[in-house]
Amino acid sequence: MSSVFALGLNHNSAPLDLRGRFAFSLEQLAPTLLGLREQLSRRQAQSQPEAALVSTCNRTELYVAGAPALVKPTIAWLAEVGGVGSDALMNHAYVMEGGAAARHAFRVASGLDSMVLGEPQILGQLKQAVREADQAGTLGTTLHQLFQRSFSVAKEVRSSTEIGAHSISMAAASVRLASQLFEDLSKIKVLFVGAGEMIELVATHFAARTPRHMAVANRTLERGEKLAGRLGAEAIRLAELPQRLHEFDAVISCTASSLPLIGLGAVERALKTRRHKPMFMVDLAVPRDIEQEVAQLDDVYLYTVDDLSVVVQSAGEKRQAAVQQAEAIVEAGVQSFVHWLDQRHTVPLIQALNQQTEDWRAAEIARARKLLAKGEDVDTVLEALSRGLTQKMLHGSLAELHASEGEQRLQLAQTLSRLFLRSSSKPVSGESGESGEEH
Numbered sequence: 299m300s301s302v303f304a305l306g307l308n309h310n311s312a313p314l315d316l317r318g319r320f321a322f323s324l325e326q327l328a329p330t331l332l333g334l335r336e337q338l339s340r341r342q343a344q345s346q347p348e349a350a351l352v353s354t355c356n357r358t359e360l361y362v363a364g365a366p367a368l369v370k371p372t373i374a375w376l377a378e379v380g381g382v383g384s385d386a387l388m389n390h391a392y393v394m395e396g397g398a399a400a401r402h403a404f405r406v407a408s409g410l411d412s413m414v415l416g417e418p419q420i421l422g423q424l425k426q427a428v429r430e431a432d433q434a435g436t437l438g439t440t441l442h443q444l445f446q447r448s449f450s451v452a453k454e455v456r457s458s459t460e461i462g463a464h465s466i467s468m469a470a471a472s473v474r475l476a477s478q479l480f481e482d483l484s485k486i487k488v489l490f491v492g493a494g495e496m497i498e499l500v501a502t503h504f505a506a507r508t509p510r511h512m513a514v515a516n517r518t519l520e521r522g523e524k525l526a527g528r529l530g531a532e533a534i535r536l537a538e539l540p541q542r543l544h545e546f547d548a549v550i551s552c553t554a555s556s557l558p559l560i561g562l563g564a565v566e567r568a569l570k571t572r573r574h575k576p577m578f579m580v581d582l583a584v585p586r587d588i589e590q591e592v593a594q595l596d597d598v599y600l601y602t603v604d605d606l607s608v609v610v611q612s613a614g615e616k617r618q619a620a621v622q623q624a625e626a627i628v629e630a631g632v633q634s635f636v637h638w639l640d641q642r643h644t645v646p647l648i649q650a651l652n653q654q655t656e657d658w659r660a661a662e663i664a665r666a667r668k669l670l671a672k673g674e675d676v677d678t679v680l681e682a683l684s685r686g687l688t689q690k691m692l693h694g695s696l697a698e699l700h701a702s703e704g705e706q707r708l709q710l711a712q713t714l715s716r717l718f719l720r721s722s723s724k725p726v727s728g729e730s731g732e733s734g735e736e737h
Contacts, residue, residue: 300363300364300365300440301363301364301365301366301395301396301639302361302362302363302395302396302399302400302440302441302444302639303361303362303366303368303369303372303393303394303395303396303399304359304360304361304362304392304393304394304395304399304402304403305359305360305362305369305372305373305376305391305392305393306352306357306358306359306360306391306392307320307357307358307359307387307390307391307392308356308357308358308359308411309356309357311390311391311392312390312391313390314528316380316382316390317355317356317357317358319380319381319382320353320358320376320379320380321353321355321358322351322353322358323353324426324430327351327353327427327430327431327434328430328431328433328434330351330379331349331350331351331430331431331434331436332434332435332436334349334351334360334362334372334375334436335347335349335436337371337375338362338364338368338371338372338375341365341367341368341371347362347363347364347365347368348362348363348364348436348437348438348439348440348441349361349362349363349431349436349437349441350427350428350430350431350436350437350441350445351427351430351431352406352423352424352427353427354420354423355528356412357406359406360372360376361399361403361441361444361445363438363440363441363444366395369393369395373387373388373391373393376391396636396639397632397633397635397636399444400444400447400448400631400632400635400636401628401629401632403444403445403448404447404448404451404452404628404631404632405625405628406420406424406448407420407421407424407445407448407449407451407452408421408451408452408455408456408461408624408627408628409421409452409455409461410455410461410621410624410625410628415461415470415617415621416461416620417503417506418456418506419506421449421452424445424448424449425449428441428442428445439642440639440642443635443638444635447631447634447635448631450631451627451628451631454627455624455627455628458623458627459620459623459624459627460617460620461617461620461621461623461624468496468499468500468582468603468606469496469499469500469502469503470503471606472500472503472504472550472580472582472601472606473500473503473504473506473507475578475580475599475601475606476504476548476578477507479576479578479599480547480548480578483504483507483508483509484507484508484509484510485509485510486509486510486547486548487509487510487511487512487513487545487546487547487548488504488509488511488512488513488546488547488548488549488550489512489513489514489515489542489543489545489546489548489549489550490504490512490513490514490515490525490531490550490551491515491516491536491539491549491550491551491552491553491559491560491587492515492516492551492552492553492583492587493514493516493518493521493522493524493525494552494553494554496552496582497514497525497550497551497552497582498525500550500552500580500582501514501525501529501531501550502529504548504550505529505530509548511531511532512526512529512530512531512532513526513531513532513533513534513542513546514526514529514531514532514533514534515533515534515535515536515538515539515542516533516536516553517536517553517555519533519535522534536559539559539560539564540564540567543560543564543565543567543568544567544568544569544571544572546577547575547576547577547578548577548578548579548580549577549578549579549580549588550579550580550582551579551580551581551582551583551587551588552581552582552583552587553583553587554583555583555585555587556585557585558585558586558587558588558589559587559588560579560587560588560589560592561589561592562589562591562592562595565577565579565588565589565592565595565598566595569595569597569598572597574596574597575597576597576598576599577597577598577599578599579592579598579599579600579601580600580601580606581600581601581602581603582602582603582606583603584603586602588600655691658687658690658691659687661686662683662686662687662690663683665682665683665686666679666680666682666683669682692718695714695717695718698710699711699714
């Protein structure tokens with residue numbers, strides 16, 4: 299019996315360096331999928347397994363539809379691709395099967411599993427991954443259903459909840475406030491001062507909105523360059539700040555400096571050069587990175603860590619309600635997909651039963667026509683036809699019943715009673731009276 303499973307590692311389960319070993323460019327997706335499928339086809343000779351690969355800066359995930367026995371060889375293949383051992387990979391990876399795999403896919407598509415909760419970028423990346431798998435010929439009916447349902451769930455989450463509308467962190471709040479000042483964040487230039495964990499998180503939030511330009515200024519240029527490289531941003535020296543400040547519409551700072559790095563005079567000069575075009579500034583540092591007096595300037599919108607705390611707290615309850623609503627939508631989608639998957643497992647049996655009964659019917663019709671051609675009485679021929687059909691349909695079941703013993707025979711008798719005596723109120727020996735009810 300085939301199933302669907304997901305194998306992956308993400309920003310929660312694996313460090314950046316390890317994720318980097320399993321990063322695939324768009325051009326690499328198709329050949330990588332074909333390589334995996336070729337490897338797995340040797341294990342599943344009956345049919346070729348389906349496969350899709352999602353690779354972003356925060357996650358690499360393989361979705362496979364095939365026999366459950368393919369999980370281990372898939373892990374081994376991915377570990378080999380990344381140049382690590384299977385055990386080392388599984389220390390930071392996760393495997394989910396059936397409904398759990400569907401739940402994960404739906405949560406990913408809805409932005410519930412993202413570093414930036416509710417961000418829409420991952421949905422576009424998922425759709426691109428599906429297109430690549432489809433073009434490579436590795437996307438079959440099961441994965442097609444999984445992903446189309448994930449897109450529908452994501453759309454419902456986006457349209458009927460406020461999952462993307464409320465801030466839940468300092469970083470998300472920074473973006474939220476910036477979007478209130480600037481009509482389109484994709485048209486602004488953003489400067490990040492510092493390269494620590496908080497700036498990295500804020501930068502990730504802003505990067506999801508694809509600003510026109512981003513720059514990272516840090517005391518240690520090497521660390522600044524590392525973060526800038528991941529963001530596709532420019533790295534500048536901290537000493538360049540006074541000369542470059544006027545270029546940026548938004549400035550977010552969080553360093554460990556004991557003294558302010560951005561003074562009133564520097565901001566005043568920047569505003570003059572900008573002809574008083576507004577500047578959005580966020581100071582997440584304690585003590586301050588930006589002099590307190592800057593907040594008094596007419597064309598500067600400066601927020602401190604305390605200001606953002608108020609925004610986060612006011613949005614927290616609404617966001618929690620939105621998350622719960624989104625999870626409920628996801629769960630409904632999972633149940634629907636699992637039901638569809640279960641039905642698919644019975645399709646070959648249904649097809650085989652239909653074919654068998656069609657063969658019986660054709661044989662009895664052919665025999666009846668021969669008898670009629672010989673001049674046999676019509677009623678006699680119809681009687682023979684009906685007896686022939688019923689005997690063929692009951693033969694296998696009765697033969698199994700006669701050949702079975704003990705508990706097996708009792709269970710088989712109960713099954714046959716449910717199948718063939720559904721309208722009868724009279725139970726067979728050993729059954730309760732419930733066997734004749736409709737279910």
